[in-house]
Amino acid sequence: MKIAVLGSGGWGTTLAMLLFENGHDVTLWSYTQEESDQLKKTRVNPLLPKDVVLPMGLQYTANITCVKDCDIVVMATPSFAVRDTAKKIKTYLKEGAIVVSVSKGMEKDSFLRLSEVITQEIGEKYPVVVLTGPTHAEEVAKRMPTGCVAACEDIAVAETIQDLFINSYFRVYSTNDVIGVEVGAALKNVLALCAGCTVGMGYGDNTKAILMTRGITEIARLGVAMGGKRETFAGLAGIGDLIVTCTSLNSRNNRAGILIGQGVPVTEAITQIGAVVEGYYAVDSIYWLAKKMGVEMPITEAAYRTFYENADMKTVIRELMTREKRREIDNIDLP
Numbered sequence: 001m002k003i004a005v006l007g008s009g010g011w012g013t014t015l016a017m018l019l020f021e022n023g024h025d026v027t028l029w030s031y032t033q034e035e036s037d038q039l040k041k042t043r044v045n046p047l048l049p050k051d052v053v054l055p056m057g058l059q060y061t062a063n064i065t066c067v068k069d070c071d072i073v074v075m076a077t078p079s080f081a082v083r084d085t086a087k088k089i090k091t092y093l094k095e096g097a098i099v100v101s102v103s104k105g106m107e108k109d110s111f112l113r114l115s116e117v118i119t120q121e122i123g124e125k126y127p128v129v130v131l132t133g134p135t136h137a138e139e140v141a142k143r144m145p146t147g148c149v150a151a152c153e154d155i156a157v158a159e160t161i162q163d164l165f166i167n168s169y170f171r172v173y174s175t176n177d178v179i180g181v182e183v184g185a186a187l188k189n190v191l192a193l194c195a196g197c198t199v200g201m202g203y204g205d206n207t208k209a210i211l212m213t214r215g216i217t218e219i220a221r222l223g224v225a226m227g228g229k230r231e232t233f234a235g236l237a238g239i240g241d242l243i244v245t246c247t248s249l250n251s252r253n254n255r256a257g258i259l260i261g262q263g264v265p266v267t268e269a270i271t272q273i274g275a276v277v278e279g280y281y282a283v284d285s286i287y288w289l290a291k292k293m294g295v296e297m298p299i300t301e302a303a304y305r306t307f308y309e310n311a312d313m314k315t316v317i318r319e320l321m322t323r324e325k326r327r328e329i330d331n332i333d334l335p
Contacts, residue, residue: 001069001164004029005068006064006085008039008277009135010047011102012076013054015165017141019074020058022167031077031331033062051139068092072100072164074131075118078276079105082114086121088283099128100150100161104185105278111289112181127154129161130178132185133236134244136251149237150174151181173236180228181237184219187286187300188242189213189253189279195311196257211299212246218297222286223296224239253279266307281305298323302313 001024008030018029030036039045043054054127067073067089077085082103093099099118107117116129122128133148138147148173150165152158158174166172175181191212198207219242220233231240245251256277259269270277289306290297302320305311 001025002012002026002066002069003072003074003192004070005074005121006047006067006089007031007076007078007081008035008060009076011135013039013045013048014073014137014141015074015076015102016058017052017055017168018165019165020055022164024164025059027059027061027066029064029066030060030062030205031081032277036060036062040041041278048141049138052308053297064088067097070092070097072098072161074100074102075170076102076257079103079107079114080276080277080281083107083117090122093126094121095125097126097161098157099126099140100131101128102131103306104189106186106285108183108281108285111285111292113179115178115182117239122260124149127152127157129158130181130185131165131172132159132181133240134240136248136252140170145169145171145284147171147173147240149181149235151178151237153178175232175237177229177232180223180232181225183223183228184227184233184237185223186240186278186282187215188245189277189282190218190303191242191279192245192251192253193257193260193283193307194275194299196251196254196259196299197261198257198317199254200258200261200263202261202314208246212242215299216242217244218299220292222293222297225293250261252277256280260307261305261313280307285304 001023003019005012005024010027016026020026038059101115103114116131118128129152130180131150135148150158150161153176155176162172162174195208216239224230252273252275256273258268283303302316306313
């Protein structure tokens with residue numbers, strides 16, 4: 001198939017390499033001509049391990065018209081650039097093209113999931129598939145065994161993308177729960193930022209365990225309220241993505257949180273990471289979405305107070321720990 005991957009960050013570049021290795025005609029689009037020329041010249045992406053070399057035959061461009069005549073368009077831009085990029089490709093998409101969204105987050109202010117943003121711009125005649133899960137680009141680029149989920153309301157289209165990406169080191173499952181997988185993908189970045197903060201503050205594994213466990217409860221609570229399936233949050237797009245993002249230094253959200261926990265101001269910590277820290281932006285969107293929907297999300301609220309209102313982290317954590325007691329499982333049936 002002819003494929004365009006839009007976004008030459010670590011993840012976009014990795015997926016372009018994977019698809020090329022799977023035998024497809026792949027073009028990698030960069031936002032700037034300078035970045036595209038550098039990738040073509042060096043065949044190295046500085047966001048990936050130094051020993052990862054981009055394959056000969058992979059094509060590079062900074063011209064958005066590269067999507068013309070493509071069967072598949074993979075959108076791997078930062079979440080804040082999704083709408084603008086979708087708007088740019090609309091007039092060039094060929095009939096029958098499938099758009100694959102691999103970015104994670106929600107649109108600020110509108111609270112829309114990214115697949116909804118894309119559909120708003122390109123129209124409903126182009127199916128959108130969400131590809132997500134516990135997938136560090138650094139590890140996939142080195143062909144380490146990895147699993148993820150392809151989600152589309154039309155399960156046959158999800159299975160088409162499953163077949164496109166799957167290989168001996170990249171296992172893809174399919175689902176029709178688009179809402180569930182996108183909510184999981186957006187919220188795990190918030191929790192990874194929080195997990196990093198606890199490490200930076202000197203707290204240990206117990207603290208991270210309660211944060212992750214109660215965090216997945218919050219994710220599921222919001223996801224189900226939005227129409228997702230509760231079981232999705234026990235899978236790769238839920239607890240799987242949460243585990244890998246909260247426990248690995250490959251996660252820029254986790255690394256940013258560690259700096260913040262050590263006392264580095266939020267904006268400075270994000271600058272030091274040198275890449276988009278999606279969790280920081282997601283906190284704002286998800287906090288207000290939860291308020292709008294009347295969904296209780298104490299960890300997300302604590303994160304908002306910390307990152308946007310400069311609340312003292314130790315005070316916020318103490319308040320979380322001394323909340324009114326409750327049963328562990330929501331709506332549990334008691335004898």
